[in-house]
Amino acid sequence: MKQLKNLSIFMLVALMAATFASCSKDDDNADFDLSRYIVGTWHSYKAVGYIQGGEYYGQSYELAIDKTGQYADSYVECKFQEGNKVTVNAFKKDDNGILHWEEEQDSYVVKGNVVTITDADGIGQDLMFDQKDNTLCLQASGVSNEGIPVKISIYLKK
Numbered sequence: 001m002k003q004l005k006n007l008s009i010f011m012l013v014a015l016m017a018a019t020f021a022s023c024s025k026d027d028d029n030a031d032f033d034l035s036r037y038i039v040g041t042w043h044s045y046k047a048v049g050y051i052q053g054g055e056y057y058g059q060s061y062e063l064a065i066d067k068t069g070q071y072a073d074s075y076v077e078c079k080f081q082e083g084n085k086v087t088v089n090a091f092k093k094d095d096n097g098i099l100h101w102e103e104e105q106d107s108y109v110v111k112g113n114v115v116t117i118t119d120a121d122g123i124g125q126d127l128m129f130d131q132k133d134n135t136l137c138l139q140a141s142g143v144s145n146e147g148i149p150v151k152i153s154i155y156l157k158k
Contacts, residue, residue, distance in 0.1 A: 034129055035110040042136055042156040044076040052141075052149035065154070067091075073099060076138070076154060078117070084108055086117055127156070134158070 047063045063071045077089040086108045091099040108117045113129040115136065127136040136156040144150050 032131060034113060034115070034131075038080045038108075038110060038115060038129075039082055040080060040158050042078045042080065042158055044074065044138075044154050044156050046155050047071065047074050048153045048155075050151040050153075052151055054146070054148040056148075074152075074154060076156065078136075078156065080108060080115075088117065 044065045047065055048060055049063070050060045051057055063074070065071050065074050067075050073091050073093055075091050079087040079089075081087075084107050086106050088104045088106055090102055090104075092102050093099055104119065106117050106119050108115055113131065115127045115129060116124045117127065118124045125138065127138050129136055134157065138154045138156070139151065140154070141149065141151050
């Protein structure tokens with residue numbers, strides 16, 4: 001009888017533990033609405049490059065990005081507005097290597113944690129939102145000045 005009583009107490013404790021464990025506060029972010037949060041100005045602040053070939057294949061590097069620094073040619077600014085309009089500003093190098101500020105009016109759509117910016121030609125670019133860090137990440141592939149394939153992630157924050 002004592003064993004049955006101990007077993008009953010053990011089962012009750014186990015059931016209560018399972019019940020409380022399933023009532024976690026992990027759903028606190030269930031009401032988060034990226035389509036509202038996205039509105040505002042986002043600035044690139046860093047880029048991480050992943051070398052895809054050559055002698056340093058598999059290595060990565062991180063660059064700090066701002067409007068006036070050494071890597072200003074990677075600076076991007078996105079001004080998201082209500083009504084799914086976005087102004088994208090970026091520095092572009094001309095044929096002489098001189099940077100010029102360019103502005104482009106585009107549209108955007110939010111689906112889950114992905115923001116897709118579509119330009120006037122209908123070309124879309126996905127940005128992934130990380131709710132933990134409140135950052136957007138734009139990924140692109142290209143070729144370095146040395147001709148080595150590189151994958152780059154550019155991070156933006158408000």
